[in-house]
Amino acid sequence: MSSSSSSELEMEIFQYIDGHQSDFIKDLKEWVAVQSDSVQPDLRKEVIRMMVLVADRLAALGATVNSVNLGSHQLPNGQDLPLPPVILGELGRDPQNPTVCFYGHVDVQPAKKEDGWKTDPYTLTEINGNLYGRGATDNKGPVLAWINAVETFRALKLVVNFKFVIEGMEEAGSLGLEKLLEEENQCFFSDVDYIVISDNVWLSNKKPALTYGSRGNACFFVEVECGGKDLHSGTFGGIIHEPLTDLIALLDSLVDPTGHIQIPGIYDSVAALTEEERKLYESIEFDLEEHKKNSGVKKFLYGTKEEILLHLWHYPSLSIHGIEGAFHEPGIKTVIPSKVIGKFSIRQVPHMDLSVVKQQVVEHLEGVFSRRNSPNKLKVSMPLGAKPWLADVNDPLYKAARRAIKKVFGEDPDFIRDGSTVPVARMFQTITRKSVIMFPIGAADDGEHSQNEKISRHNYIEGTKVFASFFLEISKLHRHLHETSNMEIKN
Amino acid sequence: MSSSSSSELEMEIFQYIDGHQSDFIKDLKEWVAVQSDSVQPDLRKEVIRMMVLVADRLAALGATVNSVNLGSHQLPNGQDLPLPPVILGELGRDPQNPTVCFYGHVDVQPAKKEDGWKTDPYTLTEINGNLYGRGATDNKGPVLAWINAVETFRALKLVVNFKFVIEGMEEAGSLGLEKLLEEENQCFFSDVDYIVISDNVWLSNKKPALTYGSRGNACFFVEVECGGKDLHSGTFGGIIHEPLTDLIALLDSLVDPTGHIQIPGIYDSVAALTEEERKLYESIEFDLEEHKKNSGVKKFLYGTKEEILLHLWHYPSLSIHGIEGAFHEPGIKTVIPSKVIGKFSIRQVPHMDLSVVKQQVVEHLEGVFSRRNSPNKLKVSMPLGAKPWLADVNDPLYKAARRAIKKVFGEDPDFIRDGSTVPVARMFQTITRKSVIMFPIGAADDGEHSQNEKISRHNYIEGTKVFASFFLEISKLHRHLHETSNMEIKN
Numbered sequence: 001m002s003s004s005s006s007s008e009l010e011m012e013i014f015q016y017i018d019g020h021q022s023d024f025i026k027d028l029k030e031w032v033a034v035q036s037d038s039v040q041p042d043l044r045k046e047v048i049r050m051m052v053l054v055a056d057r058l059a060a061l062g063a064t065v066n067s068v069n070l071g072s073h074q075l076p077n078g079q080d081l082p083l084p085p086v087i088l089g090e091l092g093r094d095p096q097n098p099t100v101c102f103y104g105h106v107d108v109q110p111a112k113k114e115d116g117w118k119t120d121p122y123t124l125t126e127i128n129g130n131l132y133g134r135g136a137t138d139n140k141g142p143v144l145a146w147i148n149a150v151e152t153f154r155a156l157k158l159v160v161n162f163k164f165v166i167e168g169m170e171e172a173g174s175l176g177l178e179k180l181l182e183e184e185n186q187c188f189f190s191d192v193d194y195i196v197i198s199d200n201v202w203l204s205n206k207k208p209a210l211t212y213g214s215r216g217n218a219c220f221f222v223e224v225e226c227g228g229k230d231l232h233s234g235t236f237g238g239i240i241h242e243p244l245t246d247l248i249a250l251l252d253s254l255v256d257p258t259g260h261i262q263i264p265g266i267y268d269s270v271a272a273l274t275e276e277e278r279k280l281y282e283s284i285e286f287d288l289e290e291h292k293k294n295s296g297v298k299k300f301l302y303g304t305k306e307e308i309l310l311h312l313w314h315y316p317s318l319s320i321h322g323i324e325g326a327f328h329e330p331g332i333k334t335v336i337p338s339k340v341i342g343k344f345s346i347r348q349v350p351h352m353d354l355s356v357v358k359q360q361v362v363e364h365l366e367g368v369f370s371r372r373n374s375p376n377k378l379k380v381s382m383p384l385g386a387k388p389w390l391a392d393v394n395d396p397l398y399k400a401a402r403r404a405i406k407k408v409f410g411e412d413p414d415f416i417r418d419g420s421t422v423p424v425a426r427m428f429q430t431i432t433r434k435s436v437i438m439f440p441i442g443a444a445d446d447g448e449h450s451q452n453e454k455i456s457r458h459n460y461i462e463g464t465k466v467f468a469s470f471f472l473e474i475s476k477l478h479r480h481l482h483e484t485s486n487m488e489i490k491n
Numbered sequence: 492m493s494s495s496s497s498s499e500l501e502m503e504i505f506q507y508i509d510g511h512q513s514d515f516i517k518d519l520k521e522w523v524a525v526q527s528d529s530v531q532p533d534l535r536k537e538v539i540r541m542m543v544l545v546a547d548r549l550a551a552l553g554a555t556v557n558s559v560n561l562g563s564h565q566l567p568n569g570q571d572l573p574l575p576p577v578i579l580g581e582l583g584r585d586p587q588n589p590t591v592c593f594y595g596h597v598d599v600q601p602a603k604k605e606d607g608w609k610t611d612p613y614t615l616t617e618i619n620g621n622l623y624g625r626g627a628t629d630n631k632g633p634v635l636a637w638i639n640a641v642e643t644f645r646a647l648k649l650v651v652n653f654k655f656v657i658e659g660m661e662e663a664g665s666l667g668l669e670k671l672l673e674e675e676n677q678c679f680f681s682d683v684d685y686i687v688i689s690d691n692v693w694l695s696n697k698k699p700a701l702t703y704g705s706r707g708n709a710c711f712f713v714e715v716e717c718g719g720k721d722l723h724s725g726t727f728g729g730i731i732h733e734p735l736t737d738l739i740a741l742l743d744s745l746v747d748p749t750g751h752i753q754i755p756g757i758y759d760s761v762a763a764l765t766e767e768e769r770k771l772y773e774s775i776e777f778d779l780e781e782h783k784k785n786s787g788v789k790k791f792l793y794g795t796k797e798e799i800l801l802h803l804w805h806y807p808s809l810s811i812h813g814i815e816g817a818f819h820e821p822g823i824k825t826v827i828p829s830k831v832i833g834k835f836s837i838r839q840v841p842h843m844d845l846s847v848v849k850q851q852v853v854e855h856l857e858g859v860f861s862r863r864n865s866p867n868k869l870k871v872s873m874p875l876g877a878k879p880w881l882a883d884v885n886d887p888l889y890k891a892a893r894r895a896i897k898k899v900f901g902e903d904p905d906f907i908r909d910g911s912t913v914p915v916a917r918m919f920q921t922i923t924r925k926s927v928i929m930f931p932i933g934a935a936d937d938g939e940h941s942q943n944e945k946i947s948r949h950n951y952i953e954g955t956k957v958f959a960s961f962f963l964e965i966s967k968l969h970r971h972l973h974e975t976s977n978m979e980i981k982n
Contacts, residue, residue: 039822074819112822116720172823201726219823227787229607232940234706235692235909237838238750238808239791240798245746245811252743255736257863259729296829297731299866317729319827320736322817327834329815330567331530332663332710332875333601334836334911335940336810338787343818345825347728367981372748375790384823397669398519420825421726449723451827 007217009157011405013088013468018151025131026149028460029124031106031140032133038084038107038172047084047168050106054087054166061151063091063164070176076383083176084168089187091150092161098478100471101163101192101434103424104143104199104271105170108135109449116451123134130454137455138448139170139418142198142441145460149467159475162444170199173384181431189432194397194474197425198467200418201442205294208405208466210398211438212391213313213417214425217347219364219384220356222250222365225339225377233334240336241374244326247342250378254344255318255354257455259311261346263364263428266316266357271350273314281306284414311418316352318407321384322343345384347419354385389426390417400477404469408462420448441466500648501898504959507643512952515639515908516622518548519951520615522631523624529575529598529663530564538575540661541597542900545578545634545657552642554582567874575659579679581643583652589964589969592654592683592925594915595634595690596661599626600940604920607942621945628946629939633689636951640958648964654683659692664875665914670923685888685965688916689910689958692933694777696785699741700955702929703882704804704908704915707839709848710875713741713856716830716868724825731827732865735817738833741869744859745835748800750792754838754855755849757807762841763807770828772797775905785936800876805908807843811835836875838910845876855953863938880917880927881908883952888926891968895960899953911939912917932957 017024027055036050037043055065067085072079084107092099111121111134119125123135131141143166150162169175181189224243231240255261288306292298303310311317324341327333348357362380369378391398393415405413422438429436441463447453508515527541528534530852546556560765561568564975565571577596601610602625610616615624622632634657641653659812670678688815693700695851722731777796793799802808815832818824839848853871860869882889896904913929932954938944 006577010548011527021762039824040820043823077568110820125750178698193849211829217725217823217825228941229787229938230941231786232787233808233810233812233836234708234805234909235939236786236788237810237836237910238802238806239793240786240788241748241750241792242810244813245748248739248742248811249748251739256863257740259732259734262885295731296720297722297727297866298718299732300730301732302730311729312726315729317724319724319728319733320739321724321824321826322735322819322828323814324819324821326811326813326819327815328813328817328819329531331532332834332836333530333812334708334710334810335812335913337813343821345724345728347725359715374748375671375788418725419728447720448726449824450721452720 010469010472013152013164017461017464017468019036024144024455027144027148028131028136028141031144032124033122035075035122036135036168037110039110041079041081044081044364047107048082051084051087051168054106056355057147058087058089058165060166061091063089063162065089068180070180073175074139076136086177087164087166088184091164091257092158094158096163097159097161098193098474099161099163099191100474101165101189102146102194103169103195103197103428104164105139106143107168107171108138118452126457129458130456132452132454132461134453136453137201137442137446138453139199139453141460142463145441145464146198146467148470150465153387153468153471155194160471163188173386177455178423178427181427183430189434192432192434193478195428195432195434195436196439197422197436198439198441199422200420200438200440201446201448202440202444203284203414203416205290205443205445206439207285207414207441208409208410209416210401211415211416211418211440213395214389214438215313215316215419216352216354216388217345217384217386218348218354218423219343219345220361221383222247222342223339223379227338229339231336233336236336240374242336242338243376246369246372246376247323247340248376249372250365251320251342251344251367253364254320254452258488261316263360265360269352269356270315273310278306280415281309284309284416291444293378302479308330309394312416312474314349316349317347328336346459347421348388350388350390354387358382358385386421386423387426389422389429391429395435395482396477397437400473401437401439403473404466408466418471501960501963503866503949504643504940507756508952508955508959511534514962515601515635515952515955516948518635519627519632519637522635522806523615523626524613527598527659528601529782530601531659532570532572535572539573542575542578542659543667545597549580549655551659552582552638552645554653555581556580557672561671564666568813577668577671579654579675579982580655583649583650583833584872585652589684589965590651590652590654590682591965592656592680592689593637594656595637595688596630596687598659598662599629599636600662609943617948621947622944622951623943625944627944628692628933629944630690632951633947633954636932636955637689638957640962641956644655644959644962651962654679664764664877668915669918671709672918676922678859680925683925684921684969685818686923686925686927688913688927689912689930689932690913691929691931692937692939693931693935694905694907695917695953696774696934697778698779698905699711699815699900700904700905700930700931701892702907702909703884705880706804706807706881706910707843708836708877708912708914709839709845709873710834710836711852712874713738713833715871718829721829722827724827727827732867733827734867735828735831737860737863737865737867738831740813740863741856742833742835742858745811750808752809754851754959756851760843760847761806764812768805769797771906772800775800775907780833782935804908805840807840808838809835838912840879841881845878849873849876874918877912877914878911880920882920882927886926887947887968887972891964892928892930892961894964895957897959949973
């Protein structure tokens with residue numbers, strides 16, 4: 001395949017993609033309509049239905065599809081809930097071609113119209129070039145962009161062997177996935193050369209990026225309980241140790257007004273900041289004002305680009321998410337809740353160890369609680385622990401992705417990390433020991449996990465092109481590496 | 492009417508009540524089945540339907556009934572919601588008889604099966620002599636006991652003129668009632684001699700009580716907002732001032748682990764504890780262990796009966812109820828909520844002034860917030876302010892009630908206060924300047940505002956008898972006072 005024929009093929013593919021925009025958007029609309037929320041137990045059947053749609057889509061592509069049953073898991077209340085299957089797909093087995101494995105998820109975060117959505121979260125709605133809907137950018141849009149890129153490409157000529165790992169429990173901790181990867185490591189993954197994950201967004205609204213690291217996520221539940229039932233604040237206010245007062249004090253001990261975590265020892269294992277790493281931050285194009293505008297926040301904790309990026313990527317953070325069991329509705333209820341569960345999480349960074357973090361949190365909270373002399377019961381647990389991830393930006397995989405981006409978007413990508421967690425990146429890298437790249441196509445203002453989540457039509461369609469172009473680049477790169485190594489053998 | 496004929500009449504009435512137990516319980520079952528929750532806007536139509544049932548019931552009794560339209564009120568979100576009418580009823584106009592006005596409410600606190608109810612909260616269910624259901628004791632049971640006592644009595648001989656004030660907004664601050672009382676003070680209330688309220692419970696499970704005071708209720712909303720939308724804790728955790736972290740710190744500044752309120756100046760106007768008042772507490776029969784058992788709590792903040800009663804009646808308390816806008820469901824959501832509203836209330840006591848309390852709370856919270864240097868927006872409001880109430884235990888009204896209790900239950904009542912708020916007691920006393928009594932028939936373990944609210948069959952039926960007996964006693968007392976005053980005039 002000469003350079004010019006490759007370029008003609010690429011032109012042909014790009015034209016095909018432009019011509020099929022409305023089909024691609026129709027696909028996304030159909031997927032967004034499925035309330036595949038993996039967090040709320042009641043919606044589990046919708047996640048399972050979503051997996052069937054994915055399997056059908058891949059089968060229609062010509063792929064062999066294996067829906068791997070992962071059994072069930074137990075909720076904190078003891079209820080057994082079935083896990084959705086993980087879809088393993090395979091298309092093409094030409095030993096001349098590189099094998100690229102794509103990972104994506106089709107479950108979503110909870111979303112309700114009344115949370116503040118301007119449109120129905122499960123009806124994909126285009127407004128001013130943006131496609132609004134839960135899962136549009138996290139992660140249904142990118143998954144479909146990849147599948148459509150494969151389809152487009154395939155209609156012309158297959159230069160890459162494809163594998164697919166599509167799951168439905170990412171937003172609930174990817175339960176069962178790690179075990180499956182371990183089991184399939186010697187089988188499904190044995191001939192995989194490269195692993196691509198597209199489950200995050202760019203750092204800016206306009207400039208593409210490639211991601212080489214992510215923070216972890218250690219989620220904690222702090223439960224305080226006084227007795228069997230909620231009490232009336234008139235009948236018991238002033239004479240009991242109220243569980244919610246205890247919990248508020250515990251939560252207030254976690255982080256100071258500057259965002260500094262107050263748990264003793266928590267910063268001890270954070271990787272030292274090298275001069276090389278600091279320089280990497282300096283060269284990144286990052287519009288602080290734009291990021292602030294995207295957030296809706298008036299003022300950040302730090303004033304410079306470097307400080308902001310360091311605190312999103314290099315340092316851990318702690319966020320309090322809410323309280324279960326207390327009064328949460330509009331209006332007034334003069335209740336003393338009997339059992340309350342505070343929820344917070346720590347985004348850990350290299351080289352914080354999860355079990356050490358858990359121990360530090362438990363010891364700290366138990367210490368604060370014991371100083372209160374409360375007769376209530378305290379229970380601290382870590383229902384979810386996801387590790388941070390870091391890749392080598394000099395890997396050939398990153399080069400191919402960089403070239404594809406340059407071709408489609410006309411500029412080099414930033415090399416960035418992600419402040420949020422993609423535990424699968426670390427998981428894939430640790431288990432398979434293959435090269436892993438995080439290859440986002442969504443923009444910074446897409447609002448993953450938030451109200452009014454969207455992907456722009458531009459990013460969705462150009463993202464499809466970038467993936468297609470990436471197939472050509474990785475194919476060329478692979479062929480070149482292959483030829484070089486053959487020559488070396490001959491020599 | 493001689494003492495012996497009064498006693499015969501009483502026996503006849505008691506027999507009638509015993510013979511109609513199942514009818515009375517059927518009535519209560521019908522009322523409990525109406526989800527007349529005045530707190531949740533969606534259920535307002537059920538409150539209004541409940542008021543129609545009350546009007547019908549009083550009309551069937553032969554009373555003239557006036558359903559007074561109070562217009563509407565505005566919710567914090569701007570929505571206009573109709574207020575339920577207040578029912579004014581009147582039965583008997585004999586100038587020889589005293590006129591007793593009864594106040595009660597038929598709205599209820601929120602209740603859902605999944606909050607931890609063993610039975611459906613809106614299906615009255617008898618288990619081991621207890622009638623479980625939302626509103627069974629607060630306040631549908633006592634209202635029906637009074638109405639049934641009137642009916643019983645009336646079937647025989649009317650010795651008292653009755654008036655009724657029944658409302659449907661008590662659990663949401665009795666909106667509109669105060670204005671109505673002021674308007675009707677010269678009309679409906681002009682010939683009222685005594686006002687009876689039965690909207691609280693005894694201090695023990697077994698020993699009857701009469702109540703001469705109640706704490707107030709100043710409810711506060713503390714709102715902290717950062718911007719337009721919820722944010723992802725990975726993308727923004729560590730670089731913004733999180734509103735929930737600010738709110739947790741504000742709530743944590745309110746009360747210390749010993750239950751002492753930390754708001755400067757808040758105890759300044761609390762009435763000094765006199766030796767006389769202290770003695771009153773000493774003579775009350777109060778089983779600390781039983782009260783603890785009712786609460787389900789392992790340990791109280793204080794160890795003696797006197798300290799406990801002082802902190803329920805004489806001193807203010809502060810309880811935190813919950814947070815609106817944060818994640819409150821089971822499971823995990825790694826969200827940074829953009830707008831959170833903390834809810835707490837202060838049970839004030841004589842002679843704390845509501846506007847002073849409000850100012851102290853606002854100044855304190857603004858001070859704590861400003862020291863955090865947060866760019867977020869703080870808003871403190873007091874959506875509900877109910878004043879405390881105190882009556883004279885030497886009033887003749889208390890004597891009649893005491894005699895009725897002695898007759899039906901065979902022992903003298905305790906003279907107690909209520910740690911919770913009955914703003915209507917203070918309101919009726921301040922506006923009408925008539926004698927007001929709080930005359931409970933429910934027991935300490937009834938669980939008002941809590942899961943598994945109940946009234947025992949015994950208390951419901953014997954309470955009906957106590958009310959009937961009270962009619963005879965107040966009639967005798969009134970006749971005696973009248974004769975005495977006539978004699979005084981003749982002299």
